[in-house]
Amino acid sequence: MTSNPSQLQDALLEISRITARFTHSDEHPDGAQSGDGAVDVNAGCRIMPLPDRLWEKAAKAAMRINPVNAPLQELRFGDTPVLEPMRLTLFVSKYWGPQPKQLSVSFMESTPSDLRSRIVSHLNAWTNTAGAGISFAETAGTGDVRISRGSGGYYSYLGTDIKFIPSNRQTMNLQGFTMSTPESEYKRVIRHEAGHTLGFPHEHMRKALVDRIDPAKAYTYFLRTQGWDQEMVDQQVLAPLGGNSIIGTEPDQDSIMCYQLPGEITFDGQPIRGGLDINATDSAFAALIYPKVLRSTMDNGQANAASSRIDWDPSEDVNV
Amino acid sequence: MSRLISIQPSQQDLPAELVVAVGDVLQFAATGGHLRTGTAIELIGILNDSVLGTNGQVLSPLGAPGAVLFRAVEPGPAVLDVVTGDPWQSPVTLTVNVRVE
Ligand SMILES: [Zn+2]
Numbered sequence: 479m480t481s482n483p484s485q486l487q488d489a490l491l492e493i494s495r496i497t498a499r500f501t502h503s504d505e506h507p508d509g510a511q512s513g514d515g516a517v518d519v520n521a522g523c524r525i526m527p528l529p530d531r532l533w534e535k536a537a538k539a540a541m542r543i544n545p546v547n548a549p550l551q552e553l554r555f556g557d558t559p560v561l562e563p564m565r566l567t568l569f570v571s572k573y574w575g576p577q578p579k580q581l582s583v584s585f586m587e588s589t590p591s592d593l594r595s596r597i598v599s600h601l602n603a604w605t606n607t608a609g610a611g612i613s614f615a616e617t618a619g620t621g622d623v624r625i626s627r628g629s630g631g632y633y634s635y636l637g638t639d640i641k642f643i644p645s646n647r648q649t650m651n652l653q654g655f656t657m658s659t660p661e662s663e664y665k666r667v668i669r670h671e672a673g674h675t676l677g678f679p680h681e682h683m684r685k686a687l688v689d690r691i692d693p694a695k696a697y698t699y700f701l702r703t704q705g706w707d708q709e710m711v712d713q714q715v716l717a718p719l720g721g722n723s724i725i726g727t728e729p730d731q732d733s734i735m736c737y738q739l740p741g742e743i744t745f746d747g748q749p750i751r752g753g754l755d756i757n758a759t760d761s762a763f764a765a766l767i768y769p770k771v772l773r774s775t776m777d778n779g780q781a782n783a784a785s786s787r788i789d790w791d792p793s794e795d796v797n798v
Numbered sequence: 799m800s801r802l803i804s805i806q807p808s809q810q811d812l813p814a815e816l817v818v819a820v821g822d823v824l825q826f827a828a829t830g831g832h833l834r835t836g837t838a839i840e841l842i843g844i845l846n847d848s849v850l851g852t853n854g855q856v857l858s859p860l861g862a863p864g865a866v867l868f869r870a871v872e873p874g875p876a877v878l879d880v881v882t883g884d885p886w887q888s889p890v891t892l893t894v895n896v897r898v899e
Contacts, residue, residue: 629806629827630847632884633861642851651861653808653883667884674860703889704830704881710844710863737886752886 572637572677576769578611581675584621586648587628593657597625600668604676604768608761611770612676623675624648627655632667637677650675665755666734673735673756676764681736684729685718687750696743715739730759807892808882816896824868824896828880829889831866836876838898842867862886870898 583598594616599606601614601623614623622640626648633651634640640649650671655664681687693716700706706714715737730736731751738752753760800821805812807826818824823842833841847864851857862885868878876896883890 629808629882630864631829631862631882633859633864635857635859639851639857642853642855642857643849644852647849649859651859651864671861680860700830700885704844704885705832705841705866705879706830706844706863714862739886 572639574612574638574677574768576611576767578768578770580613580615581623582617582619582621583614583623583625584617584619586624586626589627590657593655596657596664597652597655597668600664601672601675603665603669603756604672604764608756608764609770610676610764610768612768614672620645623650625650625652627652629653632671634671634674636674636679640675662754666753669756670734670753673760676768678735678764679719681730681733682715682739682750682752683717683719686729687731687736688716688718690744690746690748690750691715691739692743692745699740699743715743728759730757732757733760735760807880807894808890812892812894814895816894817899818870818896819899820870820872822870822898824870826866826868826880827864828866828882829862829864829885830881831868832879833868834877834879834893836874836896838870838872838874839868839876839878839896840871842869870896873898 583601585594589597598614598616604610605613624643624645624647628651630651631653635643635649643649652668652671655668693711696711696715697708700711700714704710730753732753734753734756736750736753739750741747741749744750756764800819800823802823802825803818804825805827807828816824824839827847830844831841833839843866844863845865845867846858848856848858866880874897876898878894878896880892880894881889882892
């Protein structure tokens, strides 16, 4: 196992490059266009998922071979990563997985069609702008993603947690959104909430950003503006993300997943800027963990085959 | 019998004076709140609006708190502040005059 920071960084960049090739499947890796006799990237090969009981063991083995294989665990380049297998298991429980996927979307209240389309188009910014292999499509039935525009502010449940929300409850709340809401708010709020649905937590909870906040100032500020006690402030802005975070980039105050926080609560008086739209780092990371690698297979009508699992008797499992 | 009174301040107009009885609990769909004046009402808490998932676990969304609870504890007047909207960008504070009978 290597703990050399530059080796880890190089390996991560290589993964990005490889993924980028496949996400542009009409091009060859060297940039040449497809032609007669070219290898058909749409043909046959697909990644088979392991049975659930082996995920933790497989992750552990992969990490032993190369720490970069730690699946979407936060990669720390400045020190030796400490990776707990159970955290990987917990993480996997929120992540939709690398197979291209479409989440259906429905609305809790009667919503005009132009508004429905506009909201769904912003959910799909992760697909259309960032190039992620996961998308959203409206359904007349009960969606995987259920949107309410009623009271309760803006929120979404995290990643695959939405599968466990009772079907009569919303998984995402977009209080008060109408066609007259500014486009900038569609970008800032809906793309942020869609990020939660994809499994991305709050970027302002990254330790490097939390360390910029003066707890005493934050307690005073949020008590005054919201009536929040210290425990609530800790939970909302001061508790850094733990090792089960799925974020793999360097902390980024311009990420769409980062809230804007006022200079009034930071040690240096400078605000944490907060993201206004999906930025380049968000895009790269989303495309990396939700690749479009299997898109062509899905488009060929083999979606069911791609998501099926081959299993065997546990007594035949290989010890690694 | 005491009542759980559900109020959605961003979707309904609030009366000039809200009249409730001792023991009633007020549940505002809001991100924050506090008691401005009076002893007739107490703040129970500002809570994350969570659900019992179909997997048997309590699941909480990522976002600001969604429920603010007050309880009427004795007859008299009180003034509450209830905060709605986006706490990071544009919080809106509403003042609610309450009379507990
Ligand atoms: Zn959020």
